[in-house]
Amino acid sequence: MDAYKPLRDYAAIGDCHGHALIATNGDVDWCCLERHDQDPVFCGLLDRTRGGTLRLTPRGVISRERNYLPGTNMLVTRLRTETGVVELVDFMPVGRRLDNGPHDYVELVAPGWLVRRARVIEGEATLDLRYQPSIAFAAEPVKLLIKDGGIGGDGVPTLFCSHQLAVTGEDVVTGTIHLRADQRLDLVLAARYTISEPPSRLVDRMQATTQAFWVEWSAYNRYRGAYRAAVERSALSLKMMTFAPTGAIVAALTTSLPEAIGGERNWDYRYSWLRDSCFALYALAALGYSGEAERYVDYLSRCVRLTLPDIRIMYGIQHERFLPEVTLDHLEGYAQSRPVRRGNAASTQRQIDVYGQVLDLAVLYEALGGTLAKQDRRVLCTFVDVALRQWQEPDCGLWEMRDEPKQHVHGKMMAWVAMDRALRLFGPNPAWESAREAIADQILRQGTDADGALLQAFGSASADAATLLAPALGFPLSKAGLEATLKRVEGELADGAFLKRYAAGDGLEGDEGAFLICSFWWVDALLAAGRGEQAKALFETLLGCANDVGLYAEEFDVETRSFLGNMPQAFTHLALIGSAVNLELFERGGAAAVAGSYADRAKRAVGATFGARGLLASLRQSGTIHRLSSSAASIMLWP
Numbered sequence: 001m002d003a004y005k006p007l008r009d010y011a012a013i014g015d016c017h018g019h020a021l022i023a024t025n026g027d028v029d030w031c032c033l034e035r036h037d038q039d040p041v042f043c044g045l046l047d048r049t050r051g052g053t054l055r056l057t058p059r060g061v062i063s064r065e066r067n068y069l070p071g072t073n074m075l076v077t078r079l080r081t082e083t084g085v086v087e088l089v090d091f092m093p094v095g096r097r098l099d100n101g102p103h104d105y106v107e108l109v110a111p112g113w114l115v116r117r118a119r120v121i122e123g124e125a126t127l128d129l130r131y132q133p134s135i136a137f138a139a140e141p142v143k144l145l146i147k148d149g150g151i152g153g154d155g156v157p158t159l160f161c162s163h164q165l166a167v168t169g170e171d172v173v174t175g176t177i178h179l180r181a182d183q184r185l186d187l188v189l190a191a192r193y194t195i196s197e198p199p200s201r202l203v204d205r206m207q208a209t210t211q212a213f214w215v216e217w218s219a220y221n222r223y224r225g226a227y228r229a230a231v232e233r234s235a236l237s238l239k240m241m242t243f244a245p246t247g248a249i250v251a252a253l254t255t256s257l258p259e260a261i262g263g264e265r266n267w268d269y270r271y272s273w274l275r276d277s278c279f280a281l282y283a284l285a286a287l288g289y290s291g292e293a294e295r296y297v298d299y300l301s302r303c304v305r306l307t308l309p310d311i312r313i314m315y316g317i318q319h320e321r322f323l324p325e326v327t328l329d330h331l332e333g334y335a336q337s338r339p340v341r342r343g344n345a346a347s348t349q350r351q352i353d354v355y356g357q358v359l360d361l362a363v364l365y366e367a368l369g370g371t372l373a374k375q376d377r378r379v380l381c382t383f384v385d386v387a388l389r390q391w392q393e394p395d396c397g398l399w400e401m402r403d404e405p406k407q408h409v410h411g412k413m414m415a416w417v418a419m420d421r422a423l424r425l426f427g428p429n430p431a432w433e434s435a436r437e438a439i440a441d442q443i444l445r446q447g448t449d450a451d452g453a454l455l456q457a458f459g460s461a462s463a464d465a466a467t468l469l470a471p472a473l474g475f476p477l478s479k480a481g482l483e484a485t486l487k488r489v490e491g492e493l494a495d496g497a498f499l500k501r502y503a504a505g506d507g508l509e510g511d512e513g514a515f516l517i518c519s520f521w522w523v524d525a526l527l528a529a530g531r532g533e534q535a536k537a538l539f540e541t542l543l544g545c546a547n548d549v550g551l552y553a554e555e556f557d558v559e560t561r562s563f564l565g566n567m568p569q570a571f572t573h574l575a576l577i578g579s580a581v582n583l584e585l586f587e588r589g590g591a592a593a594v595a596g597s598y599a600d601r602a603k604r605a606v607g608a609t610f611g612a613r614g615l616l617a618s619l620r621q622s623g624t625i626h627r628l629s630s631s632a633a634s635i636m637l638w639p
Helices: 199-219 228-240 274-286 291-307 353-367 374-390 409-426 430-446 465-473 479-493 516-528 532-543 570-594 598-621
Strands: 011-014 019-022 028-032 053-058 061-068 075-081 084-091 095-098 106-109 113-132 145-147 150-153 156-161 166-169 172-180 184-190 555-557 562-564
Touching (some): 011 228, 053 184, 084 199, 172 184, 184 199, 228 274, 274 291, 274 353, 291 353, 409 430, 479 516, 516 532, 516 570, 532 570, 570 598
Antiparallel strands (some): 011 019, 019 028, 053 113, 061 075, 075 084, 084 113, 095 106, 113 172, 113 184, 145 150, 150 156, 166 172
16 A cells, blocks of 8 residues: 555546546546546556656645635645645636537537646745656557657657656656746646647636636536535536536446455446436436436437347446456556456346336436437336336346345335336336336335345345435335334444445455445435434534545545545445435425435425426526526637
8 A cells, every 4th residue: 555645635637528536746647538438548546657647746745735626626736845835726628619509509528638737836846747658558558759749659648838848768758847936837638639729828718718617517506505515526526427428427437446455346437327327317406407317318318229128237438338347467456456457247237226217317307397208218118118027037236246146125126116107207007006016015025024124135134235225215115114224234234334235245255345325325214214313413424534625435444544446436426415415305394305206305405496497497507518608708718
């Protein structure tokens, strides 16, 4: 670990196409400029020596602090040195432009650039620069040369600098720059370069445009509760994890960050899971954002049409069907946690919960004013048909276990959701009604213990944190059954405020950290049980687990308070939003206000804030693409 920065040291920036992770000292150790799932420009996060980095480091740093510019995904880092103070501003330019289509929509666009602006705001400073890019996860050699006024090479981006640089080796650029008070250095890392003037001359306009874009998007957030700062940061993180060209949402921005240091539980999360995406859209909808759902419904419909009658649990962000898992044995892995993986074999698993998840999203989408096209409704009917055929079969479960399939209780509950939401969407159907009743009956007979607590699977003797979702789904679990489930989960899986996913074997070696999403589900289940004070205290404990800029990884090491797993993690941020909204609803209306489906709660949350007219307005105003608003500054100002 001494050779690697703690994961909680990283902040993320992005442009809804690509992203970068930046450490507290300013090092860019992970970066995918144009697509969240591409081979990274820098993967020093996964191999400290050969993975590559972009570094602009003042000498003699004494202290450091950082924050995001309010309402944005633009990072400001202040480094105090022995001779002065240096401020770094990092962002990936993004804006909007008219697409000249038949509906006069504006399109979210980005050039695929990373911009770093360094300014001495006090005294003077000497900065050391290092540009070490990688190709194919550092598997292929890099040859750098002076190119188009910058330094680049085949297969790697071009680095432009407002100060002169020289190539010091075939695969690395180094330089030393001295700045006095109020002097500035601008770096632009460009995946593509087709503009006649040097990119460094455009950075003022890029910064203003990008800031206006994010501030405008944040302004649509209708949450006004006690946890606004945390909710806003989580919403911005989810938005950053969208892929604007298609509407896909990735589960996380990284691959192979370990669930236990030195262990093998290292997975590639840079793809779009149907389940994770639906959860994310629930969270955004509860804040008043509905446009993301419009884009995602289109993405999902296109993906599913490619694989019918098969329905995958996940797809690539540009509708890819095949995501083969390979190991990259030439990389040592974060803190020597191997293997490093690209792709994900879980894409071939059967997980029967996804059908109910998507149908639940469709109900939410229509509840907030959206209209499903006939073709989309036909696709959803296919989901119902598949769920009807498969609900009695074993599956791998939402935790994607790599042992024998089981009759997972959570999957059965989601099959119940599929039937229930189909009836809401399409009206009465005797087969669906019969199946809904049969599923609930089977769960309560075969999926509970003697006290009525939900178990991980039929015939299991173990708890599963996913069963805490029962009240959030509107599943007909009695109050006594909910209390018994809470007691069993707390007794088997809790360590203070933190929960393991499960304690049973899963076909993999090694241990893992506490899953943060499970603790937020715990908050929601406590609210459903009427235990508001306990839920609030737990939620506020979880808020204290974020890093200094409000980001979360997938897991948490209770003993060391360190992050584990990929980050930033959509699951954790969306769950934070959901729990914050539920706490607000509970305060206004008690347990009854958090009952029912996600659509029911979203309507209560958004409607209570700005009324029915606002529900319809939110669909037009929010999202990845929407009609041109009065914020003209957010229109793209460069070619």
